[in-house]
Amino acid sequence: MDGSVEHLGQLDFLTARENVILLGPVGTGSSHFAEGLAQAAIENDLRVAWFTLETLSAAIGKSKVDGPTARIAARMCRADPIVIDDVGLLPVGADALKRSTASSTPPTNAAPSR
Template identity: 25%
Template sequence: MSMLEQTASRYRSLKLTTTASQLADLIAQAEANEISYLSFADQLVSNELNHRLHTRVQRNFRQAGFPARKFLEDFDYRHQTTITKRQINSLLDFNFIDDRNNLIFIGPPGVGKTHLAIGIGIKAIEAGYKILFRNALDLVEDLEMFEMKGELKKRISQISKYDLIIIDELGYLPMLQQARYNLFQLINALYEFRSIVLTTNKDFTSWGDFFHNDNVAIPIVDRIIHHSHIFMMGGESYRIKEKMKI
């Protein structure tokens, strides 16, 4: 075994697999550029860290469960009457996640609520945060399945490991009583511990419609809007607008 192979093997034993696999090329580049020993040492570490960051970001993308990739750069603010690019960009320092605050996008179908939620989620992943995206109906069914197995607390604990939970399209369909209580337990567990991005087509005065005026509606609303940034979105439906062009 050559010294290069032996050194690469030692790197692999330390789980520095990227450095091990690229060691020959890195040495060749260092020799060609006549860089200092310290610069070479720094290059080895930087190369390994950059690869690990890329791997972690890609893993977090897979775990997030986005239904599609929607980027903030593609969002058309020209059709919005109540929200600006500056407002959204001001959120991208992610202080709202660090401070355990929530974002709530309220507006009719088709105005871009989901686009903004996913776009912010993608930026958050790129910044190193762990994100979970769930359609509200899918989330409720997920909680119900675990509740039936007697594992609701376990599932809530799993969800609570994410830095930001995106709940999309809450309010489109009414909920059964047990579903409402399951959702309350999740919201209560996340309250002041994790951040939520919520999209809904109903303002808070109408939440009784899909909570059936249940007494669980008020504490859910209270925990969601406390420490939250609320965005009322207007404008025409993008989907209808695009359909009319055909």
């Protein structure tokens, strides 16, 4: 896959069901770039699910108590791209890390919902 900004902006990685990982130190624009890709997806009538690792882990942890895990999973399955931001910003406990990686479906493998 061509990793150029122009190519990623075409959103071909979504139809190819490829994952995109944006890495960079704090302040280099990776979150901003992800927001741009998400906005482009929205402008192309795609559904976007956006989480930080912290909010996703908290929601999954809360679902163990309240039981809405199916709601979180449904939201993720309806999305074309799923963005999980700030993965390396905060320390995450082993239980939270285990919860956040327990999905058997990679983020961009959700079937397009058009």
